[in-house]
Amino acid sequence: DAKTTQPNSMESNEEEPVHLPCNHSTISGTDYIHWYRQLPSQGPEYVIHGLTSNVNNRMASLAIAEDRKSSTLILHRATLRDAAVYYCILRDDAGGTSYGKLTFGQGTILTVHP
């Protein structure tokens, strides 16, 4: 399975943008890049996903490098509610044996200061 590498932790101030990086140098052509986050004492929740093009939704933006070996999750204005563990996950959507499975790493702990 393709692996991802994320910093263990990052800090931000409230209302400032946050850029959370993820390296995935062994990504395959059928791997989608998914981001989930886990707020304290809760289950993970979906944030955003993409394949090649940059993506935006109401929660965040996802910037994907042209060679797809890295990506960045962008929170445009961090709030205290965004303090969570953020997971960058490669998911094989080609229909093989790993189809649909999410493989979580340790993620990045984001701390947001008031």
Place this chain on the structure above:
Amino acid sequence: NAGVTQTPKFQVLKTGQSMTLQCAQDMNHEYMSWYRQDPGMGLRLIHYSVGAGITDQGEVPNGYNVSRSTTEDFPLRLLSAAPSQTSVYFCASSYSPGSNEQYFGPGTRLTVT
């Protein structure tokens, strides 16, 4: 919609006891899965199901059984609890394996003494 619900929220077992963790969803999702999360680690897949009557093993299936008799329910059974099964267990569901978003339940915190 209640989404994905899990019961109980907390459970303490003695070594060797058995129990069933319940998971239900009311979104008519075909794909359901169980994960465990140990302290300071990401989630690991235990078992999954692509529809009623169909289950398969994930990354860490030993010591756990599942069945899927209805679309809504996906219980996880611990046959003979061991201290190594102390963990937080999360159930997830999505419309299909390839759905963009999987929905996770609030978790069950299990301690085995």
